[in-house]
Amino acid sequence: MLRHREGEVMRGLLWELKKVIVGHEQETEEIVVCLLAGGHCLLEGLPGVAKTLTIKTLAEAVDVDFTRIQFTPDLVPSDIVGTRIYRASREEFDIELGPVFTNFVLADEINRAPAKVQSAMLEVMAERQVSIGGQTWAMPRPFLVMATQNPIETEGVYPLPEAQRDRFLVKVLINYPQAGDELEIVRRMSTGAPKPKQVLDAEKLTQLQESASQVYVDPLVMEYAVALVMATRTPNELGFSDIAPYLAVGASPRASLGLIAAARAFALIHGRGYAVPEDVHHLAPAVLRHRLVLTYEALADGVTADDIVTKLLDRVHQPRPAKTRSSLWGRS
Known part of the structure; x- marks a missing residue:
């Protein structure tokens, strides 16, 4: 009976995603599976197929802290994990934590970042911690990296190393919608973009993840x-x-x-x-x-x-x- 109720909650989350995301039922389910399993998710698809929208919708349906990081070739590790900042008034260093210290991280176009940034992301994803100035900082729970990449870009792109790809639990392929689905997208957007309702919070999601592991x-x-x-x-x-x-x-x-x-x-x-x-x-x-x-x-x-x-x-x-x-x- 308990599993049935927990399943209803997760199916309710899927229903809220489907209010916004038209088609892609299997892909959406794979993303929710990844969330429940406590893994990281890599989304690959052409521009305009709702990769970013899918992740943002998931963050809205689950009441957790959410950060979007746009990866570019000029990023350095401190831009995402944080750095030491010297306070002249106190003559000492403070630690300024970066945007990855949140529950959901959207790493948009992750394959545009250079090797040093990928190395920093590897520690974040694999160890769920960050090392700055000789100190280790743990990531909050739950913690999920959802990354997107464009398969046709060649300018300013650094292919993800195998070790980092292996850290993603699933890779979800997002293709162009069917004609009927695209017509429904146009119809929905012409009357105002739909919004999902909140289904979960951080505590409940953590409990469901622990339940799934059993x-x-x-x-x-x-x-x-x-x-x-x-x-x-x-x-x-x-x-x-x-x-x-x-x-x-x-x-x-x-x-x-x-x-x-x-x-x-x-x-x-x-x-x-x-x-x-x-x-x-x-x-x-x-x-x-x-x-x-x-x-x-x-x-x-x-x-x-x-x-x-x-x-x-x-x-x-x-x-x-x-x-x-x-x-x-x-x-x-």
């Missing part, structure tokens, strides 16, 4: 998640020789942990106290697509990370109660 995951579901990740690392050994030429580096153990964390959150949203293999299957593209490093052969053949994940999902069998451990590895 959702039961059967060992067979864990094995299924690990099987998918292992297939990205050693495809030849597992009989996926047609995929191997396209993979330079597979997913890390964070991918296995991410699949389970996301599955737990997805189960809670749907009012269940347990995760099932279908949860892992449903969320695998969002959790895995940004963790795979593809070869030049994949680029030449037009093979994307999503293509590879789709093949793996088709061929690594979902477990069933009667299945044995060895039957998880599909063959075609």
Whole structure:
């Protein structure tokens, strides 16, 4: 009964987002899953597809502190994490904390920032803390980095390093809306932009995140998640020789942990106290697509990370109660 009530709250949050964001139901759900799982979210899409609007709407529906940082090539780490400031009147230094010290951080066009800024963001995302002047400052709870990037920009862009991409729980792809959805967007905006209602606050969100972390995951579901990740690392050994030429580096153990964390959150949203293999299957593209490093052969053949994940999902069998451990590895 408790899980059902918690699921209703999260579905209410999704409903408020849908008041503003037309279409993109799966993408919106993946963002809420990331929020509930306590991870960070990377949104990629062309200009004008509501990436920033989606994140701002989420911040309005959840009553927490929110900061938007526009990343540019001239940023330095102190612009985002803070710095030491000398007070002449007292002849001593004070610490001025930067804009990342908030609950929700919108890192707009994160791939425009240079290496030193990315390094500072890596500490913020991975350790949830900042080191300034020999002191360590913890981030508030809850804490979520939601970053956007434009896939077609080439001027003033620094590709995110693999280590930083791995810190994002999910990568959500935002595409152009369908004609019917776009017509609805125009209709809604012509009568005044809709506003979401507040559904959660920081305390309630933290409680829901802790509740999601307690959702039961059967060992067979864990094995299924690990099987998918292992297939990205050693495809030849597992009989996926047609995929191997396209993979330079597979997913890390964070991918296995991410699949389970996301599955737990997805189960809670749907009012269940347990995760099932279908949860892992449903969320695998969002959790895995940004963790795979593809070869030049994949680029030449037009093979994307999503293509590879789709093949793996088709061929690594979902477990069933009667299945044995060895039957998880599909063959075609």
